[in-house]
Amino acid sequence: MSALNKIDAQKAKSLIDSGAAILVDIRESDEFAREHVPGAHHVPLSGFSPSDFPQDRQKIAIFHCASGARTAEAAPRILGTGFAEVYMLEQGLSGWKKAGLQTVINRKAPIAIQRQVQITAGMMVLIGVILGFTVSPWFFALSGFVGAGLTFAGVSGTCAMASLLAVMPWNRRVMASATTTLAQGS
Incomplete structure (x- = not known):
């Protein structure tokens, strides 16, 4: 089964x-x-x-x-x-x-890393498109870079943005307290 x-x-x-x-x-x-x-x-x-x-x-x-x-x-x-x-x-x-x-x-805990990645990547693509239309077509490269990164993350099973976000101060503090809580038996 x-x-x-x-x-x-x-x-x-x-x-x-x-x-x-x-x-x-x-x-x-x-x-x-x-x-x-x-x-x-x-x-x-x-x-x-x-x-x-x-x-x-x-x-x-x-x-x-x-x-x-x-x-x-x-x-x-x-x-x-x-x-x-x-x-x-x-x-x-x-x-x-x-x-x-x-x-x-726990409202003090940040949202899940994967949601943070989705929000960050989405904002970067949106900003790249807006700036590409309003300032310079070169800004479309930002959206392309994010798309390539997401494709690589999906294929490889690793995500550089998630790794970067995980070490941000707001995530490190909560992860350290979650590990302590889990070690104590939740």
């Missing part, structure tokens, strides 16, 4: 509240720091290892990301965690919130 069975948020919450299941958040640390389900175990997909999981392997494990896409994509790795029963939360954190269930929100 290489696909995960889905479970809706209400049923997942019932299983978690009864102690029969645990919830595992596979989103990255910046996403988790901004918002997460109370009591969720955080095991980022980027450093995913079956040994990172709680010893409650006799319990049902419910995995989630933001929307369900990353969880579905990581199904073979998730199925290898050794839990007796494994599910993916339908629509991820979005489905949890749509069901009206509680999340912990």
